[in-house]
Amino acid sequence: MTGFDTRAIHAGGAPDPLTGDVVAPIHLSTTFRQEFPGELLAGYEYGRCANPTRSALQENLCALEGGLAAYSFASGMAAEDAFFRALVRPGDHVVLGLDAYGGSYRMIDSVYGAMGVTHATVDLSDVATLDAHLAGTRTRIVRIETPSNPVMTIVDIAAVSEVAHRHGAVVLVDNTFATPALQRPLELGADAVVHSTTKYLGGHSDVLGGALVLTNADHAQAVYNIQNWLGAVSSPFDAYLTLRGIKTLGVRMERHSHNALALAHAVTGHPAVATVHYPGLPSHPGHVIAAQQMHSFGGMMSLTLAGGPEAARVLTTRTEIFTLAPSLGGVESLIEWPSGMTHTSVEGTALAVPHNLVRLAVGIETEADLVSDLRQALDSLSR
Ligand SMILES: Cc1ncc(COP(=O)(O)O)c(C=O)c1O
Structure with missing residues (x-):
C-alpha cells in the first residue's frame, strides 16, 4: 500500500x-x-x-x-x-x-x-x-x-x-x-x-x-x-x-490549497492589504523552501492590513462566508484576529503577533464565492 x-x-x-x-x-x-x-x-x-x-x-x-x-x-x-x-x-x-x-x-x-x-x-x-x-x-x-x-x-x-x-x-x-x-x-x-x-x-x-x-x-x-x-x-x-x-484528507488539502492560492493572488495589491502571508506566493520569503518540502501550500494565510489594528478587527466582522471564529482545518472558511484571540498568550513576548494581522483558514467552498466575500469585506474598509 x-x-x-x-x-x-x-x-x-x-x-x-x-x-x-x-x-x-x-x-x-x-x-x-x-x-x-x-x-x-x-x-x-x-x-x-x-x-x-x-x-x-x-x-x-x-x-x-x-x-x-x-x-x-x-x-x-x-x-x-x-x-x-x-x-x-x-x-x-x-x-x-x-x-x-x-x-x-x-x-x-x-x-x-x-x-x-x-x-x-x-x-x-x-x-x-x-x-x-x-x-x-x-x-x-x-x-x-x-x-x-x-x-x-x-x-x-x-x-x-x-x-x-x-x-x-x-x-x-x-x-x-x-x-x-x-x-x-x-x-x-x-x-x-x-x-x-x-x-x-x-x-x-x-x-x-x-x-x-x-x-x-x-x-x-x-x-x-x-x-x-x-x-x-x-x-x-x-x-x-x-x-x-x-479518509478525505488528500482531496480536501488539494482544494484548501487551490482556494487559498486563488485568494492570495486575488487580494495581493488590494489597497487595504499591506502584506499577504502565503507561502505559495513567489514573493513569500519561504517560498523556495516551501516548494521543496511541501506538495502544495495549504489552506492557511494571513494578511497585515494597511489600516492598522482597527481595520484588522473590523475586517473580521465584515465577511459573510468566512465565519469569525478561532481554529482552522474544517471544510468551512474562518477568519480571526490572532493578537486578540488565538495568540493573546504570547502578547509581550518575542512571539507577539502584529495587531494589524488577520488569519484566514480558507475552506473548500466555491472559489469565486470566497474571493468575492473577502474582496467586498476589504472594499468596505474604505467606505
Ligand atoms: C499549530 C497548532 N498546534 C497545536 C494546537 C493545539 O491543538 P488543540 O487545540 O487540539 O489542543 C493548535 C490549536 O489551535 C495549533 O493551531
Whole structure:
C-alpha cells in the first residue's frame, strides 16, 4: 500500500474478519475478557491502556507520516505535553522558532518553565544562529512549526534537523498546518511530529484531538507510558470521527490549497492589504523552501492590513462566508484576529503577533464565492 490516499483510506481499517465491517467499528468497552489472568485475547486489557478504535487511528497516523509508532490524545496540547513529559527533565533547554501556536509557547513557558526547563526563541530560518545557540546550551528539543501559526513562516526542516542532531537535540515538528498530505517531516530528518488533529485531520470542526508520530523506539515507549499511565487519550468516538475525516484528507488539502492560492493572488495589491502571508506566493520569503518540502501550500494565510489594528478587527466582522471564529482545518472558511484571540498568550513576548494581522483558514467552498466575500469585506474598509 504505497499511495498516500490509499493509506489514508485503508491503513488501520482492514475489514473485520468476523463481521466483514468495512468501516472500523467504535469499540466502547472499557474492559476486555481474559482467558486466564494476564492472558489477553487480542492485546486489549483496559481502555486507558489500549482500545481497538484508538489503535486503528494510531496505525493510520503512523502510516501517513511514515513513523515507527503513533499515539493519539484528547487534544493537540495533550499530545505535545505527553512528548515533553516523556523527554524533558529539569535543567534541560528547549528551542522554538520566532512564531508558534500561542498555547504551545504558554505550555513551554509556564508549565515546563515552572519545572526548571529553560527555553529560547531563535530564528530557525538562520541555521548559523541556531548552531551557535545550541553550542552554548543543553538543548533537549528543537520545536519547529512550519508553516507557522499565524505568520506562515517557513522553516527548512532538513537543515534544522541536521544542525539539531549534531548538538544531540531531538527535533519535534508541529505538522498541523501542512498535514502529512502536503509535508512529511520524518522523511526530511525530524524525529517526531505533533498534530492538533482537531484541525485538518478531523477536518469538520467537530472533534478535538491530538497525535504524536515517532521514529525512535525509546521515545515511543516513553510516550506510550505517559499515554497509558496518565490517560489523556482520545475517546473511541473521537478516534472514529478523526479516522473518518482522514479518509478525505488528500482531496480536501488539494482544494484548501487551490482556494487559498486563488485568494492570495486575488487580494495581493488590494489597497487595504499591506502584506499577504502565503507561502505559495513567489514573493513569500519561504517560498523556495516551501516548494521543496511541501506538495502544495495549504489552506492557511494571513494578511497585515494597511489600516492598522482597527481595520484588522473590523475586517473580521465584515465577511459573510468566512465565519469569525478561532481554529482552522474544517471544510468551512474562518477568519480571526490572532493578537486578540488565538495568540493573546504570547502578547509581550518575542512571539507577539502584529495587531494589524488577520488569519484566514480558507475552506473548500466555491472559489469565486470566497474571493468575492473577502474582496467586498476589504472594499468596505474604505467606505
Ligand atoms: C499549530 C497548532 N498546534 C497545536 C494546537 C493545539 O491543538 P488543540 O487545540 O487540539 O489542543 C493548535 C490549536 O489551535 C495549533 O493551531
